[in-house]
Amino acid sequence: MTALAPVALDEVLKHPGIWRRSAATQPHVRALPTGLAELDALLPGGGWPCGALSEILFEYDGLGELALLMPALAELTRRRQRVVFVAPPYIPYAPALGAHGLDLRYVVQIQAAAAEGAWSAEQCLRSGSCGAVLSWLPEADYTQLRRLQLAAESGDALAFLFRPARAAAKQSPAALRLHLHSNADEVNIEILKCRGNLDTLRSTRLLRWRS
Amino acid sequence: MLWACLHFSDLPLRAVFDDGEQTQACAVVDGPRQRQHIVMVNAPAKRNGARPDQPLAAARALCPALQARVRDRTAEKRLLHSLAAWAYRFSSHVSLSEPDALLIEVGASLHLFGGWPTLERRLRSELARIDHAPAIAVAPAPAAARVLAMRHDGFFTSQREPMLAALGCMAIGHSGLDEKTVSLLYNVGMRSLRDVFALPRPELARRIGAAALATLDHMRGINQEILPLYQPPDRFEHCIELDDRVEAWPPLLFPLRRLCSELSLFLTARDGGVQRCELVLDHENRASTHVVVELLTPQREARTLYELMRSRLERVALAQPVCGIALLAKDLPTLRPQHQDLFESRRAQALDWPELAERLRAHLGDSAVRKLASVADHRPEHAWGFDIDANPIAELRTRPLWLLRRALPLRSVPLRILAGPERIESGWWDGADARRDYYVVQTREGQRAWAFLAPGTSDGWMLHGWFA
The missing domain is CATH 3.40.1170.60 (MutS, DNA mismatch repair protein, domain I)
Incomplete structure (x- = not known):
């Protein structure tokens, strides 16, 4: 039996699987800038996490929940990556999408019944031929979310899931969860969860989105 | 040759x-x-x-x-x-x-x-x-x-001399000449083709006629023979009769796989693809069921075709037992294979977009996957569409990201008006006349809505979109 060569502890700790809380270096998160400097500053990696599921929770329609994604989606279509709307609740209005800078040649809508929405989104994410997949699954359960998260990882795509605010209390495997709070005057973003964030204090702050 | x-x-x-x-x-x-x-x-x-x-x-x-x-x-x-x-x-x-x-x-x-x-x-x-x-x-x-x-199974030569030698040994009776010529030659003492080849051509022509001489010339390779070439048919039609009466789709998959691999071979030989084909399920006493399979791009790979047809077949409710399955393909466009990067590293499960779109369409229906497009029209409900190759000028005015399929009465009175009115008056020529004043309004819940009033009124808000 050959003796193992002695290895310095520092060498061992360089292994990418080991992360030390005390280390100055932050874990690396690949991200796509949201186009909103204040939000980017709060998110690890500085934007929407790539190859992961992001959840957007909101109470009412028309809070700017979709507009939040527009700069990132425009960037994706500029890179000739497909943006897929799976079972949207209303018509994604093409002139407005164009006005937000999206190249409509890369914007696809998939019509699917409630039961098939999750399947379609998963297929798109897993295929690796879509840049971002937006889906509306109000009744999604933990297993479905987990499947979407895994599909996003394997296809290296951005998955966005829009859910009603009541889902905030439920557990979720998403890498990022944003909650939109609204009142008569303004809409604020609360970061419920973001994977890889060390500074837990700064993310509890509400971020002004629209007033 | x-x-x-x-x-x-x-x-x-x-x-x-x-x-x-x-x-x-x-x-x-x-x-x-x-x-x-x-x-x-x-x-x-x-x-x-x-x-x-x-x-x-x-x-x-x-x-x-x-x-x-x-x-x-x-x-x-x-x-x-x-x-x-x-x-x-x-x-x-x-x-x-x-x-x-x-x-x-x-x-x-x-x-x-x-x-x-x-x-x-x-x-x-x-x-x-x-x-x-x-x-x-x-x-x-x-x-x-x-x-x-006919006589020498397995014979091979690419040279003319060995060919002539082998032909020379053939008996006259096996030469493929017509019976009259054979008996004529036999009666003057010819036994093998070598004897015939040794005769001077003009003499031979006078005795056996031009047609028989042409056959001999073709055989010797003196004159090139003009051959009608086989043209593969321009449609595929194949049917498999089933021994049993089949009442559910799973037993149909085996014959379907065979049909698909035959179609694929046929298409490979034609160097074409198939974009539209038809599966016909025959019933004993009833009219047969037709399942039309339409594809976005021509395909010819057996596995892909099988997967696509299978998912369409799965959605067919069989009212009657099936006694035969046929596959018809008439529309066979040329196939332009996809370019793939030599150095591209594809993950094991990765699918191209066309392949993915086919899979989704097969599962969800032919019109489920569509590209969004905008159309140059002032009326909001006509300013968008699916799968249109239009390139209208960019919209500069405020437009909501969500459009409602049909305008609905706004549930509450708006808290405040943020922008408007914007008068949209158009469509008198096609009967869908619209005359509305659009406003961007905010509700008590903080929602931003795109709503309109009939011109000249201040009540009866109709909701047409959300600034989502």
């Missing part, structure tokens, strides 16, 4: 008898009904003494169990055509040499298939799989290959 002749001597038998029936004594007969004579017998019949040219009655006396069927020349022709379709994958120059032989130009693709011995093995083993054992001969002249195939 180098021609391989495949001589299928048992074609008349194969055309009228199934493979299973060939274990018994079988014979093909021809001639007037009262005096039918035997054309061809199979091995069991031969063992019992039946021979070609025998009267049927005599053969029956020798072999009481003999099954005799009348020769069917159309079926023979059909069979030869299907063999030509098979041979088309080896060469683009395939010619039918009726009644029972195929000529394939192999010289051009000999190198591709790794030389004649390899190609010959492949031809024979592929034909053995469909129970054909032809005699094969290769020679530079097609007519010579045809004659040599």
